[in-house]
Amino acid sequence: MIRTHVLICGGTGCTSSNSPAIRAAMEKEIAAKGLEEEVKVVQTGCFGLCALGPIMIVYPDGTFYSRVTEADVPEIVEEHLLKGRPVQRLVYNDTGDEKKVDGPVSLSETGFYKKQMRLALRNCGVIYPVVIDEYIVMDGYAALGKVLTEMTPEGSY
Amino acid sequence: MKTLEELAAIREKMKSKVVLREGSSDIRVVVGMATCGIAAGARPVLNAFVEEVAKENLSEKVTVTQTGCIGICQYEPVVEIFEAGKEKVTYVKMTAEKVKRVMDEHIKGGKPVAEYTIGNN
Ligand code: FES
Numbered sequence: 001m002i003r004t005h006v007l008i009c010g011g012t013g014c015t016s017s018n019s020p021a022i023r024a025a026m027e028k029e030i031a032a033k034g035l036e037e038e039v040k041v042v043q044t045g046c047f048g049l050c051a052l053g054p055i056m057i058v059y060p061d062g063t064f065y066s067r068v069t070e071a072d073v074p075e076i077v078e079e080h081l082l083k084g085r086p087v088q089r090l091v092y093n094d095t096g097d098e099k100k101v102d103g104p105v106s107l108s109e110t111g112f113y114k115k116q117m118r119l120a121l122r123n124c125g126v127i128y129p130v131v132i133d134e135y136i137v138m139d140g141y142a143a144l145g146k147v148l149t150e151m152t153p154e155g156s157y
Numbered sequence: 158m159k160t161l162e163e164l165a166a167i168r169e170k171m172k173s174k175v176v177l178r179e180g181s182s183d184i185r186v187v188v189g190m191a192t193c194g195i196a197a198g199a200r201p202v203l204n205a206f207v208e209e210v211a212k213e214n215l216s217e218k219v220t221v222t223q224t225g226c227i228g229i230c231q232y233e234p235v236v237e238i239f240e241a242g243k244e245k246v247t248y249v250k251m252t253a254e255k256v257k258r259v260m261d262e263h264i265k266g267g268k269p270v271a272e273y274t275i276g277n278n
Pocket of ligand 1: 013049050
């Protein structure tokens with residue numbers, strides 16, 4: 001049973017900073033540790049922080065890793081995915097405040113995202129864009145469905 | 158796909174596959190998974206919680222994660238349960254068999270299983 005999702009950015013920026021190789025290394029390492037039934041690797045679209053790529057986010061804890069390299073993968077698997085200790089030196093936790101936090105912060109708490117309210121892009125970096133069902137879970141097509149079935153051209157119900 | 162019901166059905170069916178990514182829920186089950194925990198059998202405990210949560214359809218309410226060494230290695234496997242507005246409950250010497258009871262009585266019933274907690278061991 002899957003207990004952890006490892007989201008690896010597959011956007012253009014991160015692809016050019018080597019995320020496909022990291023994804024492959026991650027899948028290999030997970031298999032080597034016998035964690036295939038517990039950990040799933042998900043490719044996502046651009047998170048929006050390409051300069052910090054390649055980006056990786058681990059759920060359910062939401063740990064945000066930046067500038068990950070292939071060489072970091074075994075350590076992430078052994079320490080974080082197996083033993084539950086995020087690899088601190090890769091954790092991005094700049095909240096934009098003067099006071100530094102230690103330990104992971106979620107994406108929405110980082111200085112870059114804190115003041116943003118993403119609408120059209122809110123699923124970007126959360127779902128695997130190639131699987132339409134993942135979009136539907138995030139209420140995809142719900143508005144269109146409502147328009148077509150419940151509303152009138154005048155805009156009333 | 159022709160109707161809204163069909164759309165809703167897909168959403169319900171696939172939800173459990175994505176819900177993990179929504180992060181924090183009301184109840185957090187944290188399993189100590191440092192070397193001491195793993196040696197004492199923490200992995201089957203972790204997996205038992207994950208399976209029970211899925212089976213009981215509680216993925217939206219309960220998150221299961223691991224943590225490093227909690228510092229009481231002789232009591233491993235240790236499981237801590239955090240719930241908003243309630244005091245943390247620490248279970249010690251957990252096994253996959255004990256998980257079922259914790260799920261029924263504590264997670265679902267709201268009453269911690271006293272005999273498995275640290276005070277009683
Ligand atoms: S491409 Fe990865 S964050 Fe933009």
